[in-house]
Amino acid sequence: MSVVRGLLIVLSGPSGVGKGTVRAAVFDREDHNYVYSVSATTRQSRPGEVHGVDYHFVTHDEFKELIDQDALLEYAEYVGNFYGTPIAKIEEELAKGHDVFLEIEVQGAMKVRERMPEGVFIFLAPPNLGELENRITNRGTDSQEVIYERMQKAREEIELMKHYDYVVINDEVENAVDQINAIICSEHLKVERTIEKIQRDIHDYFQKGD
Numbered sequence: 001m002s003v004v005r006g007l008l009i010v011l012s013g014p015s016g017v018g019k020g021t022v023r024a025a026v027f028d029r030e031d032h033n034y035v036y037s038v039s040a041t042t043r044q045s046r047p048g049e050v051h052g053v054d055y056h057f058v059t060h061d062e063f064k065e066l067i068d069q070d071a072l073l074e075y076a077e078y079v080g081n082f083y084g085t086p087i088a089k090i091e092e093e094l095a096k097g098h099d100v101f102l103e104i105e106v107q108g109a110m111k112v113r114e115r116m117p118e119g120v121f122i123f124l125a126p127p128n129l130g131e132l133e134n135r136i137t138n139r140g141t142d143s144q145e146v147i148y149e150r151m152q153k154a155r156e157e158i159e160l161m162k163h164y165d166y167v168v169i170n171d172e173v174e175n176a177v178d179q180i181n182a183i184i185c186s187e188h189l190k191v192e193r194t195i196e197k198i199q200r201d202i203h204d205y206f207q208k209g210d
């Protein structure tokens with residue numbers, strides 16, 4: 001029997017809203033078949049970040065080579081650094097029936113939407129912008145200048161949330177996780193129902209011909 005292709009789940013939203021935190025909590029569920037798409041970036045690694053796990057940390061030349069080789073599903077420049085999604089792993093995992101999670105900013109998500117509109121696009125929103133600023137600040141990874149730039153970006157990004165299939169507010173991590181799990185279940189059901197409908201149609205068509 002052929003394997004049903006996995007879902008491409010694009011979790012997007014402003015920096016610091018909690019995408020990584022929520023995604024890790026979604027992955028903590030025991031019985032999942034999720035795979036995380038590790039992005040390439042020209043950003044310097046932060047303390048504790050592991051090459052190949054959190055990101056593929058690459059030079060500008062290496063990033064340019066990925067673009068030239070058409071190895072990225074999408075890429076974007078974000079606050080002075082490049083970020084991109086390697087395509088090969090995604091195709092491989094979807095074909096195995098695994099659900100692939102992308103955790104990317106909004107310009108990139110819109111490009112994925114053009115290339116893979118069958119994806120499930122979830123915008124993670126902060127309860128309010130003051131709380132977003134607190135989260136980025138308390139994370140302690142960015143200078144005041146970078147925090148300012150990320151907050152300016154957040155304003156533009158929130159304007160684009162209307163282009164997503166779902167908006168989830170990350171007030172409490174557990175609430176956001178429950179909503180995302182419910183979205184994924186319902187998207188799987190949609191795919192199963194569509195397959196059943198097509199199979200019924202094929203069955204009915206050939207019965208008529210008998």
Ligand SMILES: Nc1ncnc2c1ncn2[C@@H]1O[C@H](COP(=O)(O)OP(=O)(O)OP(=O)(O)O)[C@@H](O)[C@H]1O
Nearest residue numbers: 014015016017018019020021135139170171172173
């Ligand atoms: N619901 C929440 N309530 C309070 N703090 C939260 C919540 N979700 C995440 N945080 C905290 O906010 C900070 C930013 O979270 P995280 O790094 O997961 O965001 P992100 O969206 O992945 O950021 P980036 O896009 O910059 O990688 C972290 O310190 C995290 O612990």
Ligand SMILES: Nc1nc2c(ncn2[C@@H]2O[C@H](COP(=O)(O)O)[C@@H](O)[C@H]2O)c(=O)[nH]1
Nearest residue numbers: 015039075076078083084085103104105108
């Ligand atoms: N368009 C893409 N955006 C990405 C990708 N990987 C991560 N990101 C997003 O960039 C910002 C900044 O990330 P940070 O790790 O420096 O805080 C954040 O919104 C990430 O989600 C990608 O492959 N493409």
